[in-house]
Amino acid sequence: xxxxxxxxxxxxxxxxxxxxxxxxxxxxxxxxxxxxxxxxxxxxxxxxxxxxxxxxxxxxxxxxxxxxxxxxxxxxxxxxxxxxxxxxxxxxxxxxxxxxxxxxxxxxxxxxxxxxxxxxxxxxxxxxxxxxxxxxxxxxxxxxxx
Amino acid sequence: xxxxxxxxxxxxxxxxxxxxxxxxxxxxxxxxxxxxxxxxxxxxxxxxxxxxxxxxxxxxxxxxxxxxxxxxxxxxxxxxxxxxxxxxxxxxxxxxxxxxxxxxxxxxxxxxxxxxxxxxxxxxxxxxxxxxxxxxxxxxxxxxxxxxxxxxxxxxxxxxxxxxxxxxxxxxxxxxxxxxxxxxxxxxxxxxxxxxxxxxxxxxxxxxxxxxxxxxxxxxxxxxxxxxxxxxxxxxxxxxx
Numbered sequence: 230x231x232x233x234x235x236x237x238x239x240x241x242x243x244x245x246x247x248x249x250x251x252x253x254x255x256x257x258x259x260x261x262x263x264x265x266x267x268x269x270x271x272x273x274x275x276x277x278x279x280x281x282x283x284x285x286x287x288x289x290x291x292x293x294x295x296x297x298x299x300x301x302x303x304x305x306x307x308x309x310x311x312x313x314x315x316x317x318x319x320x321x322x323x324x325x326x327x328x329x330x331x332x333x334x335x336x337x338x339x340x341x342x343x344x345x346x347x348x349x350x351x352x353x354x355x356x357x358x359x360x361x362x363x364x365x366x367x368x369x370x371x372x373x374x375x
Numbered sequence: 376x377x378x379x380x381x382x383x384x385x386x387x388x389x390x391x392x393x394x395x396x397x398x399x400x401x402x403x404x405x406x407x408x409x410x411x412x413x414x415x416x417x418x419x420x421x422x423x424x425x426x427x428x429x430x431x432x433x434x435x436x437x438x439x440x441x442x443x444x445x446x447x448x449x450x451x452x453x454x455x456x457x458x459x460x461x462x463x464x465x466x467x468x469x470x471x472x473x474x475x476x477x478x479x480x481x482x483x484x485x486x487x488x489x490x491x492x493x494x495x496x497x498x499x500x501x502x503x504x505x506x507x508x509x510x511x512x513x514x515x516x517x518x519x520x521x522x523x524x525x526x527x528x529x530x531x532x533x534x535x536x537x538x539x540x541x542x543x544x545x546x547x548x549x550x551x552x553x554x555x556x557x558x559x560x561x562x563x564x565x566x567x568x569x570x571x572x573x574x575x576x577x578x579x580x581x582x583x584x585x586x587x588x589x590x591x592x593x594x595x596x597x598x599x600x601x602x603x604x605x606x607x608x609x610x611x612x613x614x615x616x
Binding site: 247248253254256260264267270283291294295299304307308312315318319322323326 | 425
């Protein structure tokens with residue numbers, strides 16, 4: 230290989246992507262607009278939609294920061310893989326925990342059955358009415374939080 | 376990459392006195408165990424991203440706690456969030472976003488070899504970080520005066536609460552536990568970030584960075600962006616319930 234070739238991609242030097250300053254300004258302005266949006270949205274009651282919008286806007290902002298400020302757009306793809314798998318496992322963490330807390334029954338003292346706090350229906354695995362008080366197990370403890 | 380290409384690049388200036396026969400003498404900042412600057416740069420970035428992934432997973436525990444408690448006490452969270460100062464939170468959000476922008480600009484300046492601009496952008500980032508903590512101090516002192524403290528220290532004083540806000544149920548102590556834990560751990564990250572950025576600023580002043588070597592600026596900025604990233608979620612979840 231002649232030394233002339235080394236001036237190109239394979240010369241072992243760092244070839245980082247340099248974005249124009251104006252581009253970073255534009256990303257910053259985008260972040261400000263989204264911040265304004267999320268503050269404005271907090272004055273409007275949209276019921277259950279509120280939390281979904283909040284997460285959506287925050288995630289949009291986070292994507293701007295990660296993709297452009299943190300250079301993942303032009304970075305080694307393996308770094309993006311690390312980041313995305315990290316987000317995936319946070320999702321797993323959330324999904325399993327929320328699924329558990331939302332579906333765990335609590336003890337209804339009048340009926341002596343486990344019911345789902347959100348719907349009032351009988352919880353899966355809960356005791357039928359008339360079964361003994363003892364041995365309701367760990368799930369009964371959750372009721373103390375309410 | 377062929378080892379032939381790698382070797383020939385680093386036979387550069389000091390190549391003459393090869394000390395262990397690897398023919399491995401690049402610039403001063405190239406660690407001996409790396410073949411090329413690009414390899415060193417990629418390794419540093421990979422290590423940092425692995426660390427950032429760990430940081431995110433660490434913070435996710437606090438966010439999951441938030442999710443669980445909010446699903447248990449939705450009304451409590453709504454009431455307690457009224458005790459937080461939206462304006463201060465929004466101001467701090469803008470401050471952190473701006474500091475992320477200046478951190479990105481510091482990296483860009485380092486990439487194109489503008490030492491003075493890099494230093495100035497780093498200083499701006501440090502100033503914003505300090506400003507963030509000052510605002511946080513005022514917010515925390517209000518919470519302390521009003522007795523809005525975590526767990527068993529929760530004893531709200533009616534006269535210090537935000538006027539016209541909904542009454543606080545007993546369970547609001549869990550909201551403030553989560554508030555102090557998340558913003559506290561985030562605040563510690565801001566403090567560490569200030570330390571790291573000052574260190575990078577000093578190294579920049581010593582002229583350690585160049586177009587060819589700006590890894591440390593890049594890595595420190597990545598850490599700073601993570602601090603911003605966490606706050607992007609904390610602000611609406613705590614202040615704008």
